[in-house]
Amino acid sequence: MSLNENQLLAAFANGDRRAFEHLFKEYYNGACRYVFRILRDEDTCEEIVQSTFVNLWEKREMIKEDINFKSYLFRAAYNTALNYIKHEKVVNKYVNNKQDSIEISIQSYVSHQPDFELQKRIDDAIEGLPPQCQKVFRMSREEGLKYHEIADELHISKKTVEVHMGKALKLLRTQLQDYLVFFLPLVVLL
Structure with a gap:
């Protein structure tokens, strides 16, 4: 020097x-x-x-x-x-486990409720999400895209995708709480 x-x-x-x-x-x-x-x-x-x-x-x-x-x-x-990188591995593992548990819980719950009623509530709740949050949620759940793929497609950071997904899940949990009361594990996971 x-x-x-x-x-x-x-x-x-x-x-x-x-x-x-x-x-x-x-x-x-x-x-x-x-x-x-x-x-x-x-x-x-x-x-x-x-x-x-x-x-x-x-x-x-x-x-x-x-x-x-x-x-x-x-x-x-x-x-x-x-x-x-270590933190992301832990977060991804947690998110993947949580998503798997949520999907299993939703499937179990859906088998106990009329499909049309629950689906209508879910659709309404998703429609009520802020536009970007809704888009990220749909890309993840309906198109099956991973967070980094969503980030690339929308030209946002992976962290921003995670924030939108967290917000979406929180808002959906609030909107669907009447249905979630009947299935306690789903409430805990969301």
């Missing part, structure tokens, strides 16, 4: 926002490209790199002025990306 970079890191460690901005501008794009090779999702890569910079800013006093900042940043971003 050159002396200028050492001085920049010292200023950064002391809370100099201009030093932070300089480091951000210098390394942000490269860090995004690096993380993209791991995740292959541009929006998520940007979120991870931004989060990494925020974490570095919060722990700036611990950063030594003689480190290779680029290596340090890239290692931190790499670790954040790996944690994201």
